[in-house]
Amino acid sequence: MHDGQLVIEEELAGELIARExxxxxxxxxxxxxxxxxxxxxxxxxxxxxxxxxLASVSADELAAEAVALADFADASPFPAPRPLGIGAGDQRYPSAWSMQTWLTGEIADPFCAAGTETFARDLGALVVALRAAPVGSRVFDGRGRGGALADHDEWMAHCLKQSAGIVDAARVSCAWSMLREVPQVGEPVMSHRDLIPANLLVAEGRLVGVLDGGSFGAADRSLDLVCAWHLLEAEARLVVRGIVGASDDEWRRGAAWALQQAMGLVWYYERTNPVMAELGRSTVTRVLADQDVLG
Incomplete structure (x- = not known):
């Protein structure tokens, strides 16, 4: 999927795990x-x-993620992995790596419970609980999504060029030009920062686990609302909005972040990761069809 991607198979993973x-x-x-x-x-x-x-990272980076992961597990009303330790690589696999507790459940997809009110209520409860965690001295770290929408104009322009013929680039461009202007609402709150289907576990139509909490930190309060467009159809999205109590601007910024993320998926993973590419396309479709967002 990525240039210079690291490769590791079960045998080598087993050797490194046994050693560390x-x-x-x-x-x-x-x-x-x-x-x-x-x-x-x-x-x-x-x-x-x-x-x-899949790309080399340092032990210090993973140690910081472990702290955030533990904080996330404390804040989440749904089960989340907890850190067990950090392992060292070697010449065969030149990166630090991590161990965590295992959670049971099925990985969510954009359609598995898209119209289910109970699932929407679970997502709303998750966002509310994370926002309630104290920010303390944390500030937005400036990385990725969660700050100023306009900071992503250059990326969106690149994605629009790459996505011609995959999505309606003209409509996406128009939507982004509107949504990027929506002002930020309130102060940053604690946020998972990547509430996509791949990071959510489901069972019998309910949320049963949340993965990848290592980026838990302060960000735009609208950022975690991306889950509404990644995972839900229109009526179920309104359930999330009601639970969260999002204002018009807050809700529209959530759609903007979902669109920004989705546009990076539709072309980058078109040939290498069809599941992620499909997520991008379905999210773009939902945002463009949302009259509460675009009028």
Whole structure:
């Protein structure tokens, strides 16, 4: 999926896990299939999971993620992984990597419970609980989504060029030109920052787990609302809005962040990760059809 992507197979993962975490030596190590774009995932025994980044990262970076992950697990009303430790790589796999607790559940998709009020209520409850976590001295770190929408104009222009023929680029351009002007509402709040289907676990139409909390931090209060367009149809989205109590501007900024994220998926993963590309297309379609957002 990415230039210079690191590759690791089950055998090597098992060797590194046994070396760094002797108590886990001998347990089965099984690759977990999925549409993830940041880590290769391996289940270790029944209770642990190893996450091997697809691009090299330092132990310090993963240590910071572990702190955020633990904070997220404390704040989330739904189960979330907890950090178990950080492993070192070697010449065969030149990156630090991490161990976490395993959660059961099925990875959500854009359509699995898109019209379900109970699922929408779960998503709304998640956003409300995360916002209630104290920000303290944290500030938006300036990385990725969660600050000024206009900071992403250059990226969106690039995505529009790359996405010609995949989505209605003219309509997306018009929508972005409107949504980028929506003012930020209130102060930053604590945010998961990537509430996409791949980071949510479901069972019988209910939310049963939240993954990838390592970016938990202060951001635009609208950012976590992306889940409404990534995962829900129109009526169910309004359930989320009601629970969160989002104002018009707050809600429209949520749609803007969803559109910005989706436009990076539709072309970048068109050939290498069809699941993520489909997520991008379905989210773009939902935003463009949302009369509460675009009028």
């Amino acid at each position: 975490f002797p108590r886990l030596a001998g347990l089965p190590v099984v690759a977990v299939p999925g549409a993830g774009t940041v880590n290769a995932i391996f289940r270790v025994g029944s209770d642990a999971v190893a996450r091997f980044p």
